[in-house]
Amino acid sequence: MNKASLILLSIFFSFTALAQKEDSLQIKTIYNIALEEGHAYKNLRSLCKDVGARLSGSPEAEKAVSWAKNLLESYQFDKVWLMPVKVPHWIRGDIEQAGVNGTAMSIKTLGGSVSSNGRIEANVIEIQNFEELATLGEAKVKGKIVFYNRAFDRKLISTGNAYGACVNQRWSGASKASVYGAVGVFVRSLSHLKDKHAHTGSMGYEEGIQKIPSVALSVQDADMLSELLKTQPNAMAYLNVNSQTLADKDSYNVIAEIKGSIEPDKIITFGGHLDSWDVGEGAHDDGAGVVHSIEALRILKAIAYQPRYTLRCVLFMNEENGNNGGKTYAAVAKEKGEVHIAALESDAGGFVPRGFTMDGTEEQVKQMQSWEPLLEPYNLHIFKKGWGGVDIKPLKSQNVPLIGLRPDDQRYFDHHHSDTDVFENVHQRELELGAASFASMIFLIDKYGLGTPPQLKMEKE
Amino acid sequence: MNKASLILLSIFFSFTALAQKEDSLQIKTIYNIALEEGHAYKNLRSLCKDVGARLSGSPEAEKAVSWAKNLLESYQFDKVWLMPVKVPHWIRGDIEQAGVNGTAMSIKTLGGSVSSNGRIEANVIEIQNFEELATLGEAKVKGKIVFYNRAFDRKLISTGNAYGACVNQRWSGASKASVYGAVGVFVRSLSHLKDKHAHTGSMGYEEGIQKIPSVALSVQDADMLSELLKTQPNAMAYLNVNSQTLADKDSYNVIAEIKGSIEPDKIITFGGHLDSWDVGEGAHDDGAGVVHSIEALRILKAIAYQPRYTLRCVLFMNEENGNNGGKTYAAVAKEKGEVHIAALESDAGGFVPRGFTMDGTEEQVKQMQSWEPLLEPYNLHIFKKGWGGVDIKPLKSQNVPLIGLRPDDQRYFDHHHSDTDVFENVHQRELELGAASFASMIFLIDKYGLGTPPQLKMEKE
Numbered sequence: 001m002n003k004a005s006l007i008l009l010s011i012f013f014s015f016t017a018l019a020q021k022e023d024s025l026q027i028k029t030i031y032n033i034a035l036e037e038g039h040a041y042k043n044l045r046s047l048c049k050d051v052g053a054r055l056s057g058s059p060e061a062e063k064a065v066s067w068a069k070n071l072l073e074s075y076q077f078d079k080v081w082l083m084p085v086k087v088p089h090w091i092r093g094d095i096e097q098a099g100v101n102g103t104a105m106s107i108k109t110l111g112g113s114v115s116s117n118g119r120i121e122a123n124v125i126e127i128q129n130f131e132e133l134a135t136l137g138e139a140k141v142k143g144k145i146v147f148y149n150r151a152f153d154r155k156l157i158s159t160g161n162a163y164g165a166c167v168n169q170r171w172s173g174a175s176k177a178s179v180y181g182a183v184g185v186f187v188r189s190l191s192h193l194k195d196k197h198a199h200t201g202s203m204g205y206e207e208g209i210q211k212i213p214s215v216a217l218s219v220q221d222a223d224m225l226s227e228l229l230k231t232q233p234n235a236m237a238y239l240n241v242n243s244q245t246l247a248d249k250d251s252y253n254v255i256a257e258i259k260g261s262i263e264p265d266k267i268i269t270f271g272g273h274l275d276s277w278d279v280g281e282g283a284h285d286d287g288a289g290v291v292h293s294i295e296a297l298r299i300l301k302a303i304a305y306q307p308r309y310t311l312r313c314v315l316f317m318n319e320e321n322g323n324n325g326g327k328t329y330a331a332v333a334k335e336k337g338e339v340h341i342a343a344l345e346s347d348a349g350g351f352v353p354r355g356f357t358m359d360g361t362e363e364q365v366k367q368m369q370s371w372e373p374l375l376e377p378y379n380l381h382i383f384k385k386g387w388g389g390v391d392i393k394p395l396k397s398q399n400v401p402l403i404g405l406r407p408d409d410q411r412y413f414d415h416h417h418s419d420t421d422v423f424e425n426v427h428q429r430e431l432e433l434g435a436a437s438f439a440s441m442i443f444l445i446d447k448y449g450l451g452t453p454p455q456l457k458m459e460k461e
Numbered sequence: 462m463n464k465a466s467l468i469l470l471s472i473f474f475s476f477t478a479l480a481q482k483e484d485s486l487q488i489k490t491i492y493n494i495a496l497e498e499g500h501a502y503k504n505l506r507s508l509c510k511d512v513g514a515r516l517s518g519s520p521e522a523e524k525a526v527s528w529a530k531n532l533l534e535s536y537q538f539d540k541v542w543l544m545p546v547k548v549p550h551w552i553r554g555d556i557e558q559a560g561v562n563g564t565a566m567s568i569k570t571l572g573g574s575v576s577s578n579g580r581i582e583a584n585v586i587e588i589q590n591f592e593e594l595a596t597l598g599e600a601k602v603k604g605k606i607v608f609y610n611r612a613f614d615r616k617l618i619s620t621g622n623a624y625g626a627c628v629n630q631r632w633s634g635a636s637k638a639s640v641y642g643a644v645g646v647f648v649r650s651l652s653h654l655k656d657k658h659a660h661t662g663s664m665g666y667e668e669g670i671q672k673i674p675s676v677a678l679s680v681q682d683a684d685m686l687s688e689l690l691k692t693q694p695n696a697m698a699y700l701n702v703n704s705q706t707l708a709d710k711d712s713y714n715v716i717a718e719i720k721g722s723i724e725p726d727k728i729i730t731f732g733g734h735l736d737s738w739d740v741g742e743g744a745h746d747d748g749a750g751v752v753h754s755i756e757a758l759r760i761l762k763a764i765a766y767q768p769r770y771t772l773r774c775v776l777f778m779n780e781e782n783g784n785n786g787g788k789t790y791a792a793v794a795k796e797k798g799e800v801h802i803a804a805l806e807s808d809a810g811g812f813v814p815r816g817f818t819m820d821g822t823e824e825q826v827k828q829m830q831s832w833e834p835l836l837e838p839y840n841l842h843i844f845k846k847g848w849g850g851v852d853i854k855p856l857k858s859q860n861v862p863l864i865g866l867r868p869d870d871q872r873y874f875d876h877h878h879s880d881t882d883v884f885e886n887v888h889q890r891e892l893e894l895g896a897a898s899f900a901s902m903i904f905l906i907d908k909y910g911l912g913t914p915p916q917l918k919m920e921k922e
Binding site: 031032035036154155157159192352354377378379381382408410411427428429430433 | 492493496497615616618620653813815838839840842843869871872875888889890891894
């Protein structure tokens with residue numbers, strides 16, 4: 001290497017060190033505002049207490065749209081608008097009863113389930129998985145309530161992986177059992193926590209198969225029922241739910257943006273979902289993601305950051321039972337020929353943040369990993385390939401790198417889709433740290449992009 | 462490099478890869494047992510509910526000693542014994558009252574505080590730090606209650622650092638104020654959480670200075686009082702506490718060990734402290750550390766691990782107000798000429814583990830860091846120089862490397878030394894992950910030591 005190159009190199013490294021110092025200070029400022037003058041916690045309180053649970057199609061979901069629009073407008077971003085989204089409209093009935101041998105169990109009808117059309121009485125057959133169901137066949141299943149009781153695997157460190165290994169019972173259990181003549185389905189709640197709260201969630205029916213009602217049992221009741229069946233295999237259970245699916249309704253994604261100062265036609269989208277299940281208050285799922293996203297945009301405006309690209313906060317409607325908000329957003333983006341630099345989602349709760357996973361190319365993941373030293377002081381340590389988010393997933397076909405905020409997940413499924421997903425179960429500082437982490441990642445992507453790192457480009461030139 | 466060296470090197474690396482695989486499997490087994498067949502959570506329930514709060518010198522502390530000895534004996538370790546420790550005996554009185562303008566405030570007498578000898582009525586002067594106190598001097602302080610109201614700095618990511626920046630108010634506030642003629646002290650509770658629970662903790666008096674009573678106010682009451690003083694600087698406060706210090710008592714460290722199979726005279730000590738404050742149930746502080754330590758020894762025995770060194774679980778008495786257990790342990794070790802390979806402590810709560818900090822040499826820290834790839838699958842990411850623990854600190858002068866388990870600390874000071882430090886505020890899986898992390902670190906230290914890494918020794922030879 002000659003002397004000129006050496007000088008250039010040393011200038012380059014001085015520049016890099018200076019840039020890192022600047023970035024550090026910017027990120028520190030973001031965290032300071034989130035922790036000292038944050039709005040995330042009070043905004044979440046308002047969403048949980050003034051709006052509450054907000055399932056797609058419900059009056060509360062409509063209220064949530066107004067709530068979000070008003071809040072975003074109050075922050076005077078460059079633009080706030082509603083994007084129309086057609087959503088399904090399922091409603092839990094006022095009857096929700098199940099039990100065994102006359103003893104009531106704590107249940108939640110699964111979202112999408114049909115009514116039982118009155119009280120069903122039947123024997124129960126407990127199974128662990130679909131293979132077992134197929135082996136038992138019509139001879140053992142016909143006329144019975146099938147009880148899916150596969151529990152979370154405690155050995156899995158990630159509770160998300162434990163959930164992933166059980167969720168097919170909830171989603172597909174009814175149709176799989178109906179094929180063999182079952183009359184209803186009990187599903188063990190998808191949670192580690194052995195309490196009295198049943199956890200709802202989406203289920204679907206396969207075409208052309210008789211639709212039977214499907215409900216979640218609380219983990220305590222699932223254990224009780226399983227114990228009881230060991231000694232009383234012919235115990236009589238009952239099930240009575242009157243949920244129904246009405247006509248689709250009109251709803252909206254709520255969107256706000258700050259225009260890019262250099263390349264306004266390129267967009268960084270980040271968001272959470274505004275809808276929730278119709279139980280609890282949708283505090284962690286996904287009130288946290290909603291307020292993380294709003295707070296990220298608010299903080300970046302508060303520090304007068306001039307983004308290179310357009311920063312767009314999207315509060316998606318209908319993640320829980322259809323993902324029509326996410327699908328509509330991607331379709332509109334495609335139709336308009338919008339270019340997305342990246343899409344980020346916070347939909348894993350308001351717990352203490354651990355880092356980010358990215359559904360993107362190796363190069364993009366490496367670029368994200370290069371920022372670890374800047375974020376390590378905030379205890380962020382996960383920077384790897386992985387899941388982005390349900391709402392942003394439809395952008396994948398447009399080659400947009402998808403990034404998911406990863407809060408600690410040990411407590412997430414304790415509350416997920418249950419009566420306990422309320423504001424009181426969210427910790428203020430953990431929520432605020434999540435918002436700051438989200439804002440910092442958006443800042444870094446805006447500053448450095450996610451293509452070939454600018455540093456490497458300089459070296460090549 | 463010649464061919465023979467290359468072959469040797471490749472054998473060395475194959476050996477290393479094989480050893481890593483073995484270590485991975487061993488660690489996986491440790492975590493599986495902790496999460497699937499763990500005793501930590503049920504042991505903590507028993508300590509909290511059957512024994513409860515257990516301040517040194519109290520009947521409950523005595524009960525805790527029996528509880529621990531019985532439990533350790535039930536696991537049939539090689540040896541269980543009690544090590545005598547003389548402890549102070551301070552007791553909170555049955556009178557604990559304070560208020561302002563006739564309105565009661567939620568308080569806790571600080572541990573070690575003298576009685577107020579009846580009801581004190583006085584004006585209050587609010588200050589932030591000792592510098593301000595000195596500036597005000599006797600003219601403004603004499604005859605008043607000094608109110609230390611320096612709050613946790615929300616900007617600090619580590620709540621431990623926020624605590625560290627405020628704790629001198631609690632520890633030294635009384636004597637500092639007494640110098641200028643103050644008649645009593647109110648200290649803002651050391652917590653981020655704005656609730657009604659005051660947080661107690663240790664305080665001390667300087668020799669030769671008039672002892673005045675000192676109490677913690679709940680954060681809510683501290684904020685209320687501060688607001689009130691803005692408009693009513695002459696508001697009348699009252700304080701009435703009848704705590705007292707009795708004669709020292711006899712108590713014990715409770716110890717169990719598994720003998721080393723190769724070098725039994727060298728010891729790895731790990732523990733938590735058995736005593737707690739006399740409020741709540743000492744669940745996080747330090748019931749968690751107690752059950753982490755017991756569980757670590759139990760699991761290593763359960764997997765029939767043959768330790769190289771002697772593994773010793775020490776449940777220290779009197780960390781909270783004297784550290785006589787830790788001091789005695791180190792003194793006995795010195796007297797007996799015991800060699801300690803390392804000392805580990807869990808005294809930072811039962812929250813989800815983040816990693817370990819070490820008070821040791823650069824080389825020792827590097828050795829610990831070399832194990833990060835083995836522990837990263839369990840979301841451990843902190844491996845750096847730092848704090849060991851109060852109980853093990855006296856071993857420092859014997860050149861023992863000290864290692865502290867680092868659980869996430871965002872929630873720790875919400876409960877620390879308050880009525881809410883109860884079993885219900887500990888999360889089962891987080892506690893179990895802590896126990897497994899602790900056991901895994903003990904396993905790695907036992908297998909590889911903390912001196913020059915065996916790998917490097919091989920290379921040198």
